[in-house]
Amino acid sequence: MKSISLYVDKGTLLNRIAPESKIMYIITAITVPALLGNRLAGAGFIVLSVLLLLSGKVLRKTIPLLSVSGFVLLTVLIIQGMFRAGNTVPLFSIGPVIFYREGTSFAMSIVINVINILLSFCVLILTTKPSDMIENFIRRGFSPRFGYVFISVFQIIPQMTETMSTIADAQRSRGMETEGNLWVRIKAFIPLISPVIMSSLINTKERALALEVRGFNSKHKKTFLNDERKTSADPYLQIILLIGILATIGWRVFVWLA
Amino acid sequence: MSIIELKGLHFSYTTGEEILKGMDFVIDERSTAIIGQNGAGKTTFVKLLKGLLKPTQGEILMNGRAIKDLTVAKLAKNIGMVFQNPNDQIFKNQVLEEVMFGPLQIGMDTETAAKKAKQALETVGLAEYEHANPYDLGLSRRKLVAIASILAMDTEVIIFDEPTIAQDYAGKERIKDIIRRLRSEGKTVITIIHDMNFVADVFERVIVFAKGKVFLDDTAKNVFAQKEVLEEAYLEQPDVMKLCHELGYEENFLNVEEFVQAGHGKVRRTYEY
Amino acid sequence: MAGIVIEHLKYRYPGSNKLALDDITFSVNQGEFIGIIGRNESGKSSLCQAIAGLIPNFYKGAYGGKVLIDELEVKKVEVDELCQKVGIIFQNPFNQVTGSKLTVYEEISFGLENMGIPKEEMTQRIDEAMELLDISKYKDRYPFDLSGGQMQRMAIASIIAMKPEVIILDEPTSQLDPQGREEVFQAVQKLSKQGITIIMVEHNMEKIAAYSDRIVLLEDGKLIAIDTPQVIFSREDLIEYGVEAPIYTQISRKLGLKDKRTGCYPVTLKEIKPLLETEGGDR
Numbered sequence: 001m002k003s004i005s006l007y008v009d010k011g012t013l014l015n016r017i018a019p020e021s022k023i024m025y026i027i028t029a030i031t032v033p034a035l036l037g038n039r040l041a042g043a044g045f046i047v048l049s050v051l052l053l054l055s056g057k058v059l060r061k062t063i064p065l066l067s068v069s070g071f072v073l074l075t076v077l078i079i080q081g082m083f084r085a086g087n088t089v090p091l092f093s094i095g096p097v098i099f100y101r102e103g104t105s106f107a108m109s110i111v112i113n114v115i116n117i118l119l120s121f122c123v124l125i126l127t128t129k130p131s132d133m134i135e136n137f138i139r140r141g142f143s144p145r146f147g148y149v150f151i152s153v154f155q156i157i158p159q160m161t162e163t164m165s166t167i168a169d170a171q172r173s174r175g176m177e178t179e180g181n182l183w184v185r186i187k188a189f190i191p192l193i194s195p196v197i198m199s200s201l202i203n204t205k206e207r208a209l210a211l212e213v214r215g216f217n218s219k220h221k222k223t224f225l226n227d228e229r230k231t232s233a234d235p236y237l238q239i240i241l242l243i244g245i246l247a248t249i250g251w252r253v254f255v256w257l258a
Numbered sequence: 259m260s261i262i263e264l265k266g267l268h269f270s271y272t273t274g275e276e277i278l279k280g281m282d283f284v285i286d287e288r289s290t291a292i293i294g295q296n297g298a299g300k301t302t303f304v305k306l307l308k309g310l311l312k313p314t315q316g317e318i319l320m321n322g323r324a325i326k327d328l329t330v331a332k333l334a335k336n337i338g339m340v341f342q343n344p345n346d347q348i349f350k351n352q353v354l355e356e357v358m359f360g361p362l363q364i365g366m367d368t369e370t371a372a373k374k375a376k377q378a379l380e381t382v383g384l385a386e387y388e389h390a391n392p393y394d395l396g397l398s399r400r401k402l403v404a405i406a407s408i409l410a411m412d413t414e415v416i417i418f419d420e421p422t423i424a425q426d427y428a429g430k431e432r433i434k435d436i437i438r439r440l441r442s443e444g445k446t447v448i449t450i451i452h453d454m455n456f457v458a459d460v461f462e463r464v465i466v467f468a469k470g471k472v473f474l475d476d477t478a479k480n481v482f483a484q485k486e487v488l489e490e491a492y493l494e495q496p497d498v499m500k501l502c503h504e505l506g507y508e509e510n511f512l513n514v515e516e517f518v519q520a521g522h523g524k525v526r527r528t529y530e531y
Numbered sequence: 532m533a534g535i536v537i538e539h540l541k542y543r544y545p546g547s548n549k550l551a552l553d554d555i556t557f558s559v560n561q562g563e564f565i566g567i568i569g570r571n572e573s574g575k576s577s578l579c580q581a582i583a584g585l586i587p588n589f590y591k592g593a594y595g596g597k598v599l600i601d602e603l604e605v606k607k608v609e610v611d612e613l614c615q616k617v618g619i620i621f622q623n624p625f626n627q628v629t630g631s632k633l634t635v636y637e638e639i640s641f642g643l644e645n646m647g648i649p650k651e652e653m654t655q656r657i658d659e660a661m662e663l664l665d666i667s668k669y670k671d672r673y674p675f676d677l678s679g680g681q682m683q684r685m686a687i688a689s690i691i692a693m694k695p696e697v698i699i700l701d702e703p704t705s706q707l708d709p710q711g712r713e714e715v716f717q718a719v720q721k722l723s724k725q726g727i728t729i730i731m732v733e734h735n736m737e738k739i740a741a742y743s744d745r746i747v748l749l750e751d752g753k754l755i756a757i758d759t760p761q762v763i764f765s766r767e768d769l770i771e772y773g774v775e776a777p778i779y780t781q782i783s784r785k786l787g788l789k790d791k792r793t794g795c796y797p798v799t800l801k802e803i804k805p806l807l808e809t810e811g812g813d814r
Contacts, residue, residue, distance in 0.1 A: 003633065131631065144645075152630040159625070159675065163346065169310050170347040174407070175334035175363030191359070194349035198393065202345060206626035209580075212589055213619050214629075214689060215645030218611035223647050225640040225654070296678065296708045398571045424622075424705055426571040426734060427775045452708050492710050497737055497778045504800060505807055514778055518785040 003154040005130050006061065014056035014123070017237070018230035019133035022124040024241045029120035033113070035248045042112040049119035058126040062119065069118060073111045080107035130154060132229040144222055148211075160200060167195045259287045260336070260414040260446045262307065266316035269302055277302045279470035280316070289437060289447040291457040291478070294467035295492040300450045303467070304417050307448075309333040320415075335364045338413035342420045344397070344404035353379070353395075353403055354388045360411040371410070378410035381439065383432055397424050405436065416440060418449040422456050434460050458482060458496040458512040466491050483510045534601065535559040535582060535697060535728065541595035542577060542586055551577040552586075553752035554596070559730070561696070564723050566743035566760070567732045570773025574752040575732045579701045582730060583619040584608065600697060611646055618690030619699040622706055624682035627689075628674045635677070635685055636661075636670040642693045660688040663725075664718050680711025684718055697728040705734070736777040740764060740798040748772060761795035761802075779803040 009015055014022075029049065033042035053059040081091075084103030091101040134147040171191045172178055178188045208216075262285040269278040278299045292300050305311045306318060309330045318325050325333060338360070341347055350356040354375055361371035379385050382402040387395065392403050401424060408416060421433050430453075437460050440447050451457055457464060457478060464481040466474040468491035474481045482488070482495050485503060495503070498517050502510050511517040535558060542552040552574050559565055567575045580586045584605040587594040598605040600616045608616075621627055632638040639660060643653045661667040664684040669677060677685060683703055690698060700719065704712040716738055723729050723742065733739045739746065740760040748755040748763055750772045756763060763769075764776040775781070776798070783789070783796040788806050790796070797803040 129633075131633070148629075148631050155630040155675065159630070166341070166343075167346045169305070169308075170341045172310065172330040173308055173334055173339050173341070174347070174360035174411070175331050175365075177329070177331045191349050195346055198348070199343070199345040203626050206621065206623060207628075207630070209585060209589065210621060210627040210686070211629060212585065212610065213583060213614060214642035214693070215611050215614045218614070218645045218647075219609070220611050220645065220647040222644050223649060223653070224644055225637060225650060295710060396572050424571075424702075426773055427770075428570060428773045454709070494709050494713075498782075501778065501782075501800065501803075504804065514781045514785070517782055 003130075004157055005154045006125055007127070007129050008058070008061075009129070010057040010127075012056045012127070013231075014052060014058075014127040016229065016231050017127075018228075018234040019124065019128050019136055021234050021237045021241075022128060024238050026117075026120045026124060028241045028245055029116055031245055032248045033116065035252045039109055039112050042109075042116045046112065046116050046119055049116070049123055052123050053119065053126070056123070056127045058122070061126050062122050065118060065122065066115070069114060073107075073114060076110055077104070077107040080104070080110075129229075132226070135224055135226065136228060136230075138222060139224070139228060145216070148216070160196070163199055164192075164196055167199075168192060170195075259444050260321055261286055262415065262446070263319040264316070265319070267306065267313050267318065268315035269299075269306060269311065269313050276314075277470055278306075278313075281472055283465070283472060283475060285446060285448060287441075287444070287446060288462040289441050289460065290449070290463045290465060291461040292448065292450050292465050292467060293452070293454070293457065293493060294473075298467040298491070299470045300467050301419070304339065304419065304448070304450060307415075307417065308337055308339050331363070334360070334411070334413070336413055337415040337417065338408040338411050339417040340405050340408045340419060340421065342423065344392075344400040347404060347407070348392045348400065351391045351393075352388075353384065353390050353392055356392055356403060357407045357410050360407050364411055374410040374412055375406070378406040381409060381436060382406045398426065398429050401425065402429070402432070405433070409436070409440075413445075415446040415448065418447070418451070420451060421449060422451065422453045430456060437461075454482065454494060454496040455498075455513075458498070466493065468492075479510060479512055482512065534561050536599040536602075537582070537597070538599075539596035540578075540581060540598060541593075542581060543593040544590065545592045547592075550752050552581060555752075555754045556596075557747065557754060557757050559728060561728055562726045563744045564729045564731070564742050566739040566746040567730065567749065568734075568736070568739060568746060568763075568774050569749035569755075573749040573773070575749055576701055577752070578747075578749065579619060579699045579730065579732060581605075582697070583617050583699055584610075584613045585619070588613075614642065614646060614693050614695070616695055617697040617699065618693060618695040619701065620683070620686050620690060620703050622702045624679050624686060624706065625675075627686040628682065630675075633673060634671050635666065635674055638674045638685060639689045639692050642689055646693065656692045656694070657688075660692040663691060663721060664688040665714075678711060679707045680714040683707065683711065683715050687715075687718055687722075691722070695727075697730065698722060700729070700731040700733075702732050702734065736764070736775060737779070737799070740777045740780075741800075748774070760798045761793065764798045765789075765795040 029045040033045060050059065053062060080103040081099035082097065082103065084106060087100035087103045089101040090098050091104050092099055131151055134151050138144050138147045168178060176188055176191055177184050264281050264283055267278055267281040268276060270276040292303065294300050302311065306313055309325055309328060312326060320336060348356055350359060357375040357378055358371045361374050362368070366374065379388060382405055384399065384402055384406060392400055395403065405421070422430050425433065437447050461478055464476065464478045465472055466481060473491050474484060474487060482499050485495060488495060496512060498513050499510050509520065511520060537558065538556055540552050540555040541550060543550050555578065567578060569575050577586065581598055587606055588610065594606065603616065605613065629638060629641050632641060636657060639657045640653055643656060661670060664687055666681060666684050666688060669681060674685065704715050707715065719729065719731065720742065731739070743760050745757055746760050746763045747757045755772060764780045769776055779800060779802065780796045780798050783803060788796060797806065
């Protein structure tokens, strides 16, 4: 079983752009609409994200993520649209059910915000190799040890799940039932979770030794096998995004002062 | 004594890749070692015996009764299995409690379970560690705790998955004794194993798995004599047999004792000074 | 060059009241192949880890005596300097996979990145190491998809790439199938021919007898003997230390084939063959 990251290399421009630029994009996509207080800005960034994801050939991969959150958002829409305190003006009705303008409007703001955040994160997550991102951080001073912990989670967790099924097999082989009513499952909890924890601890300790002898705790400055993930366009992208944020802040302050 | 019959046994995890491609044989009272390259289907096979997996085709009968209708937990009363890694099952912080877990789960009362557990610890040579924490013991002793925890369940059939890993000479001798003892008590012993020397010393029957099928099924001596077939299955002979082969002997000897008994006439020359 | 000198080495794990290593003294010449044998828990792994510097740098606990590699005292040397002197391979292949790299090629670079080796040199070292361990064909595979034997060879390659002068292997084949074991033994032989000092703990006495220049016998943390395989395996009291001699020695002992000059029995196939009648003519 491979790692649990969602990244796939499609060889597109988006894959080549530095992770930092994409992170700046997320920050911009969240702060600018928030500062402007304008739903149109949020919708605009959604469109932008969709275009980016399309160019990165990963738009289809957002569907599972969107459908999960879509369900929750639909619930928000229904509850706010129908039952929000202060609902007075009806907007539309489906049969006997009435959706009010105030509640629906409020819910739409939430929907736009959430989808904007999700899609901008997707621009990062679906097109960036986790180790590329972490390596760039480490190049800029981030602790290599923390970087390792972050990255290894992606691979170690699938390994752990395989161990978990072996443990379940072993305990069931000793006569322990795992299917059935709640009480049966509660009784099975400790015999299942305890070996998982212990074997993880033991494996972690052994792995720590192996890492140690490969210089993990070395104070030496790290070098990298892979080249830094960046393009010549990145400094410009980052400047444009930064200007965008600062301009928005400036505009906000201006409005507030006036 | 238990008889396990396998009839037309097929298994695949996903459609397409068949792991077991039709097995038909009977496991009787002889101690049986299953050998074969990793991926040949040995682990899948024992999981099917334990009911952890269901065959995609064919059936498994124990004493004439199909096991597919029994849950894993119910089957545990009849078939015990010692898993390879003791860390995958140990969860109590006292050896005796750990060994009593299995017996209690299959329905023994506390008194009987304690008695069986103590006997089992005696058999594996860990009687003095009754109150120790299993994780304070070294890996090889922890493995013996795992073995004891299955012995205490007093099942008719016992399966060992790689019992000799991490064991030193004394540990291996102890496990050999355990297997011989179980056999003398009329239990059916099955093992998956890579240690050919160990197999040659203890097991009456050797079945070679390769590519999801049975390649060879005979006494240890007859199976290990077939060097070419073993090579095809990526296996090797026990060391003494390799020596026989190197010396060009017609007859094959399984272990040092056999070799020496026949070998007294074979000393060609002594050291030349 | 890297000779190893161990003087009065003592060690006790934190929270234990027993000495894991009890006054051990011996030295190893550069390029030697040393086998370590003894029953389980006799101190073999602890000795390996003490030579690698993991004891005391990683383990803490009560430490006494000295371990010198190439005249550098292991206790006082920084991790990155030590990595360039001595490497160690453990029993479990899975737990030596870092889990932070997606291909075998990148996996081998892990230690080199930590050491700050420049990129060009890195690729050269990785290629050489993969070539030596015969795993070049796996370079783009996901590390956890390899077989046990392949994984161990990848671990050895990762250590070799760091160019240590001493390599320690602590039961590297215990958890492998026969094919994997054979792959690792062949790799170890190749390493030995390169002139690297090798220290190996193994339960396969036939292999240890064939590969080792000298063998260390441990019991209860103490050094019982260090000598050639012939001398060690010809000891009458070997069984008392929980060790069985190679089959060639067992057979020789029972057939009375002792070399009266040296007082030793044959310990390898090569040594016993001339003494036994062969059938079908000389081989």
